[in-house]
Amino acid sequence: MTAASADSVRRGRFLQELGIGPVWVQRQRAVQTSPSVVPSPLPSGVPVRTPSALPPSEMPPVTMVAAPVNMKQEKAASAWDDVPVPVPVPVQAAAAAAPATTLLVAPIDDGAVAIASMSWQELDIAVANCTRCPLCRNRKQAVLGTGDPKAGWLFVGEGPGAVEDQQGEPFVGPAGKLLDSMLLALDLRRGENSYLANAVKCRPVDADGKDRPPSADESAACRPYLERQITLLKPAVIVALGKVAALSLLGGDPKIAVATLREHTHRYGSIPVVVTYHPAYLLRKPLDKAKSWRDLCLAAQAYANDGKLAV
């Protein structure tokens, strides 16, 4: 048996473990057509109203503030007796007299600014001590992520569940086992050219103490950590597992279904993003594993097309 056929047999076993049978063979890479590439929506900017954009009727009067008088210059100017010497106006008084100009800009998130320059080690410490959202109250431990810090593949889920909260690692338990099988089908392993992370790093629980999806506010509060992870990793492709991960990476309408986002190559900056079902969903709906495998093939195609790209 050649190495190539042994590889094919091994992959067939993984696919069977996924429950989708050996008939699922990744096709030759097709020439990508433009309809399959859907640029991710641009982040909505906050309008900035500057004085120059105001209509003339609303323009504030210009306040002239004279520089302090230089005595030498004043003496030289005395030859010009008809030139009036400017009377200096105290700067503070001028500022108080000036009409207030309102600039509508988003408030600066100092925490996010600090996170944007953190190392892996600093991220670990920051997440473990983070209080940016209410999810910090119930966590046993925060779960930053796990894997190869130079991975070409990044898989993003929604948030830690009870077992992950206990163990401090994402994707453990039955859903994690299925994800491991999906990785193997792509010839990947946990920690080898793959990195696993979540949209939020602390476990969201409902009033009964059960796992729940994170809210939009919780995802937004935690997003700077995910953004920093992506910048440090510079993955060649990102697989968004479920709607929470997709919205955190791409934004968009919270009511949109995963089914609508699938089968397209989106973009996070220059990095291709493929959306598929979360492994926990696939455990509940095993018939959709077939669709998920198609998504993984699309991601493999994007990985092969794009190679390692800088963010």
Ligand code: SF4
């Ligand atoms: S979920 Fe994220 S933002 Fe919220 S407390 Fe945990 S680490 Fe901080």
